[in-house]
Amino acid sequence: MRIAMIGSGYVGLVSGACLADFGHEVTCVDSNAEKIAALKRNEIPIYEPGLDQLVKDNATAARMFFSTDLAAAVGNSDVVFIAVGTPSRRGDGHADLSYVYAVAREVALALKGFTVVATKSTVPLGTGDEVERIIREINPAADVAVVSNPEFLREGSAIGDFKKPDRIVIGLSDDRARAVMTEVYRPLYLNQAPLLFTARRSAELIKYAANAFLALKISFINEIADLCEVTGVDVQEVSRGIGLDNRIGSKFLHAGPGYGGSCFPKDSLALVKTAQDLGSPLRLVETTVAINDQRKRGMARKVIAACGGNVRGKTVAILGLTFKPNTDDMREAPSLSIIQALQDQGAIVRAYDPAGMAAARSLLNDVHFSENAYDAAAGAHALVVVTEWDAFRALDFNRLGKAMATRILVDLRNVYRSQDVAGLGFAYFSIGRPASPLEPKQAPK
Ligand code: NAD
Ligand code: UGA
16 A cells, blocks of 8 residues: 655654555655654654664665655555644644644645545544545545544554554545555454444544543542542552452553643543533543643642742752653643742752653753753752653662752652652652651761
């Protein structure tokens, strides 16, 4: 199959590379000329484990190409995937579909022969209808089928998720398109990944409902964690105890500082807005959005309380800036609201992240960016684990303790256990577990 992937960001580049790896011929298109020039030089614009090698291998094998010429790529393809961004529309929280519709207009003029246009971007119910309307209005003679093919990969494990998905959802009503999409995913189908064919609008709603449900699950365990904190119960025991019930499932039950990222926050909000507009409000999702917003802001209060109620003039070291490990993506990262709130209360912030420093520099002011965890801890009155990178899972607490002004560890990802660190003189605070507020030791002079 010849495939044009329009939009070469986190989703487009990973999907393009994986489809090329299956043997298809894929042209990744982007309107960002710098991004395409970098890709042609084998430079990967994002951090995603394994992606650099996958892109390099497939480009070298002449299965993966990069271009800014959308028309040429579309005219030469059996399938055109739309994988551009659908951010929150400024002001009202609806999905901003301007990039999707702009691509639809360009695609319409470039179609040659029967072509499937598959929307991989996360788009609200009815967007496929509008994409089809745009294309038919601009090019009434076009032989085209517009399908919905939402993507469920996660950043940080994107290649594995794409290649071993739980399911592939394809919304369509055209038999020729069904045959084409079956061929596109045939290598996965052979791996037993179910192809779920649905109506186009169902596919669009499945994507939002899945993200909203996962967001809701996280907010649920986060609220249970709050209850655990006032009752002295350990939320990890509760997570395990309920997660072993197959009807509930153990995934997405890790309590933390609130979900972030480029998708859960914007998608749950967009779903809320769509449902409100259609007169069928989703009150559970509305509440989830509110709980998560409050939680991210509230995490700074936890740090301040751990520091004795005041951080003015104190130094706080932040470990982990990205919204989750194994990505450089800073979109809606909890670290952003935590750092802002700490600075508002007069704290001096030092920070380190294994992959997110470049993106963080453009988003954060007055932060001292450090070389590593120990450099960040130098002179700090508290150390806060915000993102659970592997590099923070086996820290040398003796070394940290010597570097810090006071030994306070606030672990917002429950990476440690209090017994791991309390013996080393650290006051330890985590999420939904009994605190061990030892009098923090002064570091030896
Ligand atoms: P992104 O911002 O990383 O990438 C989008 C790319 O599209 C950018 O490189 C941009 O330059 C390009 N683009 C914009 N307009 C264009 C045009 N007219 N022609 C060609 N290229 C154009 O976004 P992303 O994170 O890859 O997300 C893309 C979509 O996939 C969104 O709808 C998102 O909700 C959805 N999604 C994302 C993830 C994820 O993990 N990031 C997972 C599943 C679904
Ligand atoms: C999420 C979904 O998991 C993907 O299926 C979906 O394709 C994607 O959104 C999307 O639509 O873009 P992603 O945002 O990359 O993927 O990462 P997740 O692993 O889902 O994490 C999202 C946020 O939830 C992170 O901030 C993470 O720390 C948090 N989280 C996750 C928790 O706090 N607890 C958990 O148990 C799981």
